[in-house]
Amino acid sequence: xxxxxxxxxxxxxxxxxxxxxxxxxxxxxxxxxxxxxxxxxxxxxxxxxxxxxxxxxxxxxxxxxxxxxxxxxxxxxxxxxxxxxxxxxxxxxxxxxxxxxxxxxxxxxxxxxxxxxxxxxxxxxxxxxxxxxxxxxxxxxxxxxxxxxxxxxxxxxxxxxxxxxxxxxxxxxxxxxxxxxxxxxx
Amino acid sequence: xxxxxxxxxxxxxxxxxxxxxxxxxxxxxxxxxxxxxxxxxxxxxxxxxxxxxxxxxxxxxxxxxxxxxxxxxxxxxxxxxxxxxxxxxxxxxxxxxxxxxxxxxxxxxxxxxxxxxxxxxxxxxxxxxxxxxxxxxxxxxxxxxxxxxxxxxxxxxxxxxxxxxxxxxxxxxxxxx
Numbered sequence: 001x002x003x004x005x006x007x008x009x010x011x012x013x014x015x016x017x018x019x020x021x022x023x024x025x026x027x028x029x030x031x032x033x034x035x036x037x038x039x040x041x042x043x044x045x046x047x048x049x050x051x052x053x054x055x056x057x058x059x060x061x062x063x064x065x066x067x068x069x070x071x072x073x074x075x076x077x078x079x080x081x082x083x084x085x086x087x088x089x090x091x092x093x094x095x096x097x098x099x100x101x102x103x104x105x106x107x108x109x110x111x112x113x114x115x116x117x118x119x120x121x122x123x124x125x126x127x128x129x130x131x132x133x134x135x136x137x138x139x140x141x142x143x144x145x146x147x148x149x150x151x152x153x154x155x156x157x158x159x160x161x162x163x164x165x166x167x168x169x170x171x172x173x174x175x176x177x178x179x180x181x182x183x184x185x186x
Numbered sequence: 187x188x189x190x191x192x193x194x195x196x197x198x199x200x201x202x203x204x205x206x207x208x209x210x211x212x213x214x215x216x217x218x219x220x221x222x223x224x225x226x227x228x229x230x231x232x233x234x235x236x237x238x239x240x241x242x243x244x245x246x247x248x249x250x251x252x253x254x255x256x257x258x259x260x261x262x263x264x265x266x267x268x269x270x271x272x273x274x275x276x277x278x279x280x281x282x283x284x285x286x287x288x289x290x291x292x293x294x295x296x297x298x299x300x301x302x303x304x305x306x307x308x309x310x311x312x313x314x315x316x317x318x319x320x321x322x323x324x325x326x327x328x329x330x331x332x333x334x335x336x337x338x339x340x341x342x343x344x345x346x347x348x349x350x351x352x353x354x355x356x357x358x359x360x361x362x363x
Binding site: 033034035036038043046047048049051052055058059062065066068069070072073076077079080081082083084085087088108109111113114 | 201204205208211214215218219220221222224226239240242261264265266267268271272274275276277282283285286289290355359360362363
C-alpha cells in the first residue's frame with residue numbers, strides 16, 4: 001500500500017484570519033476606537049448610518065399626524081375636562097352644580113350613561129320634571145345590567161316619593177259647625 | 187385568550203416596528219455607536235433589528251436598549267391623545283381618529299424592548315467594569331423586559347398600549363378635574 005500524495009501548498013488565506021485592511025474601503029489603517037475591522041473614516045460613516053428615504057418620509061408623516069393630533073387634542077381637552085369635572089361633582093353629591101353642568105352637556109351627549117347621569121343629578125337637585133323627561137327618552141334602548149339597575153333605582157325613588165306625597169296629603173280640616181250655644185235651663 | 191401568529195400582529199402594527207428600530211438607530215447616533223445593519227421591518231422573527239458595534243460604555247448600551255420604550259410610549263400616547271380625549275368626552279369619532287388610534291396603538295404596542303435587547307444588555311451589566319448605579323437600574327429593567335416578553339403571550343403588549351394610550355389620559359383628567 002502506497003502513501004497518499006502530499007497536499008499542494010495552499011495560497012488561500014486562513015478563513016478565520018483577521019482582516020489586514022478595512023472591510024469597507026481597503027485602507028490599511030484601522031480605527032483605534034472600535035474592535036470592528038474598519039478605518040476611522042468608515043467608523044464615523046457607520047455612526048452616521050443613513051436613514052433610508054422612505055423612513056424619512058414615514059417620519060414626516062408621523063410628524064404630520066402628531067401635529068394634527070395636537071390640534072385635535074386642544075379642542076377636545078376642554079370638553080373631556082368639563083365632563084370629568086361634572087362627574088366628580090356628581091360623585092361628591094354636589095347635585096346643583098352637577099345638574100347645571102349636565103344640562104349644558106345634554107345638547108351634545110345623548111348616550112345612555114350620560115342621560116342616566118343627568119337624570120340622577122336632576123332628581124337629586126330637585127328638578128324632578130327634567131329627570132322624568134330624561135328617563136322617558138330612554139324608552140326602548142338596549143342597556144347594560146348596571147344601566148338597568150341605575151334606571152330602576154331612579155324609577156323606584158320616583159315611586160317612593162309619590163307614595164310619600166300621597167301619605168302626607170294634609171287632612172282637610174272639618175268644616176266649622178255652627179253650634180248654637182247650649183242654654184242651660186235655669 | 188386567542189392566539190394570533192406574531193408575524194400577523196407585526197404586519198398589522200408595522201408602524202410600531204419601524205419606530206422601534208428607528209429609535210434604536212437614533213440612539214446609536216446620539217451615543218456615537220457605529221451601526222452595521224438596520225432592518226426596519228420584515229415578515230419574520232424578529233420583525234426588525236439593528237446590528238451595532240459594542241457601545242463604549244454600559245450607560246450608552248442601556249440607552250440604546252431602552253430608547254424604543256421611551257420613544258414608542260411617548261409617541262403612541264401623543265398620537266392617540268385626541269382619540270382618548272374624544273372617548274373621555276363621549277364625543278363622536280371620525281376616520282381621522284381611526285387612523286390616529288391605529289398608528290398610536292401600533293406604536294405603543296412595540297414599546298417594549300425585545301428579549302434580544304435584554305440579552306445584550308444583560309451581557310453588558312454583568313461586565314466587571316459596569317457602574318453599580320447602572321446595575322441597580324439595569325437588572326430590574328432587564329427583568330421587566332423578560333416579564334413583558336413572557337406576558338406578550340397573553341396580549342400584554344396590547345394591554346400596555348391600551349393602558350398608556352387610554353388609561354393614562356383618563357387618569358390625568360380625573361386628577362385635574
